[in-house]
Amino acid sequence: MALFYQPEIPAGVHYLDQEESRHCVKVLRHGTGDIIKILDGKGNIYKAQITTASPKECVFEIIDTTIQDKPPFHIHIAIAPTKNLDRMEWFIEKAVEIGIQEVSFMLCKNSERRILKTERLEKKAVSAMKQSQGSYMPLINELVSYPDFISKTREEQKYIAYVDFSNPAKLYQTASPEGTYCILIGPEGDFTKDELELAIQNGFSKVSLGNSRLRTETAGLAACHILNLINLQ
């Protein structure tokens, strides 16, 4: 059954946003009376019937609702966006497939990319959610300065991915299940000593993600995958 994304479904008349309406009616040629599946990205999966197949505003009626439970953990990856935006889009696609609840972008001292538009990343996340038949959209936050981000984190288990000679603990062996996690992933040029210091002052522990040296986007995905595995029942 064709799958659509409609984050806001207010009471009264329900309709798909313009882009999804166009996709539903123009591209997939759905007509009045057809049954479609709709995700709101908040755990609700709706079975719906099209009542007005308008390519600008496709109206539907909800026939049936199923709710997918929220995972008992919260994975928040905070990453310094890579120079090459494809790598961030790739990170978002794969992290959503594997399972992620929140993504933040940090402007670090060694960041090569200092501006980031999140619209394309949102789109990637939506298509990955549909593709992997998930029902929760991660929260994707705008780029903020590193100190701003650090001072506002609220998670219980806070880690900074940083490898140096003081041989840090491994995330895989350190993190405990069913927690709320925030993992900091540095830019291509890595975090500066000052940035590391600031994280530690704010309750972050230094961790390694494994034995190999990973690119920024690979490190972000590895951290996300490790935390999903730790929570695997």
Added chain:
Amino acid sequence: MALFYQPEIPAGVHYLDQEESRHCVKVLRHGTGDIIKILDGKGNIYKAQITTASPKECVFEIIDTTIQDKPPFHIHIAIAPTKNLDRMEWFIEKAVEIGIQEVSFMLCKNSERRILKTERLEKKAVSAMKQSQGSYMPLINELVSYPDFISKTREEQKYIAYVDFSNPAKLYQTASPEGTYCILIGPEGDFTKDELELAIQNGFSKVSLGNSRLRTETAGLAACHILNLINLQ
């Protein structure tokens, strides 16, 4: 120090292949007397001095050799190549970053891609090995038919990533450390029941990679990452 790849370093006069010579002399402007680092992809890391900076055949002398130990396990991912080749290139790049010893490509009944050239994948693997400062090149095998591949596997721990209602064990909880592993990853249309049956007859066990539904290339990388984590000391 600039890093180059030279798989064959015979006795006598040593030189870089044409492509690496061009990169070394033309692109990076290295000259006679310069010190470079060379990987043979077999665990040897050479410190070398350029004796003749020819852009076609850069001659070098080995000053020092360090050997990186082979990992005490062997991860072999056998995957049905995706229709979109970028996804296979991405898989190779990321698997090499995370750590993989062998990759095979299988022609399955539901494979959309029925021809595969491995040259580009080899190139991706080389640059990923350099980038992640690894010193072993994975063995990358040509595309073969699924039954051919299945009948020739020699690994101790053999798994097929397949999710159905008989609720398979999870690779993360099933595989044991320091083994030789072969994991089969199916095409976009998944394995057929017959293919599953054939694998089981040949000693493969059904496993799931986690709770989410993953694309082919994501499943391949997840399997590779899980096995690396299981072997993490």
